[in-house]
Amino acid sequence: SSALTQDPAVSVALGQTVRITCQGDSLINYLANWYQQKPGQAPVVVIYGASNRHSGIPDRFSGSSSGDTASLTITGAQAEDEADYYCDSRDSSGDHVFGSGTKVTVL
Amino acid sequence: QVQLQESGPGLVKPSETLSLTCTVSGVSIRSFYWGWIRQPAGKGLEWIGSIYASGNTKYNPSLKTRVTMSVDTSMNHFSLKLDSVTAADTAVYFCARLWYNYGGAWWFGPWGQGTLVTVSS
Numbered sequence: 001s002s003a004l005t006q007d008p009a010v011s012v013a014l015g016q017t018v019r020i021t022c023q024g025d026s027l028i029n030y031l032a033n034w035y036q037q038k039p040g041q042a043p044v045v046v047i048y049g050a051s052n053r054h055s056g057i058p059d060r061f062s063g064s065s066s067g068d069t070a071s072l073t074i075t076g077a078q079a080e081d082e083a084d085y086y087c088d089s090r091d092s093s094g095d096h097v098f099g100s101g102t103k104v105t106v107l
Numbered sequence: 108q109v110q111l112q113e114s115g116p117g118l119v120k121p122s123e124t125l126s127l128t129c130t131v132s133g134v135s136i137r138s139f140y141w142g143w144i145r146q147p148a149g150k151g152l153e154w155i156g157s158i159y160a161s162g163n164t165k166y167n168p169s170l171k172t173r174v175t176m177s178v179d180t181s182m183n184h185f186s187l188k189l190d191s192v193t194a195a196d197t198a199v200y201f202c203a204r205l206w207y208n209y210g211g212a213w214w215f216g217p218w219g220q221g222t223l224v225t226v227s228s
Contacts, residue, residue: 042218049212
């Protein structure tokens with residue numbers, strides 16, 4: 001299955017904007033999803049189908065995609081947004097693949 | 108409200124079979140897709156496999172020879188078996204519902220809380 005690459009860590013000042021990217025060949029043809037995982041908790045879907053915000057997710061989270069790269073943007077980051085974020089997608093074989101994860105620190 | 112709960116032994120000996128069950132509440136398991144994902148301590152998520160209520164399965168190629176997934180609609184649960192485990196299989200194991208839409212998106216949610224399985228003698 002195809003790999004999805006994410007930056008290991010990013011930091012953002014409280015109230016500022018941060019963009020997390022996910023890069024992989026499968027994203028040219030298949031849609032990415034984004035999950036938020038806080039320590040000791042199960043992941044929660046934030047964005048599905050590249051740009052659809054899941055029910056109950058604040059509108060400061062948005063997703064986009066271009067070519068082989070998907071992006072998750074947090075506009076006006078809050079302290080509670082500090083977490084690990086994972087992208088995933090299906091590939092041409094019908095397999096699912098997760099990105100390596102990005103740790104977001106809110107300063 | 109859909110809820111998923113993993114259950115099974117927390118300790119498995121090397122070379123033996125890991126067996127977990129995911130009990131679903133709030134929705135019938137019929138007509139939906141379900142999946143298993145694992146996460147070693149301090150590491151990322153790894154898709155193990157997915158199953159449809161009819162029993163059709165799709166497994167991660169790297170685990171395919173050792174994985175078996177099944178569904179029991181009468182009990183409203185689905186199960187995972189992983190054969191010949193080693194220490195590398197020590198992880199938190201999550202079950203989740205797998206959604207799809209006509210736009211071509213496939214995503215996991217909600218997830219169970221996860222269960223830690225340690226492979227050790």
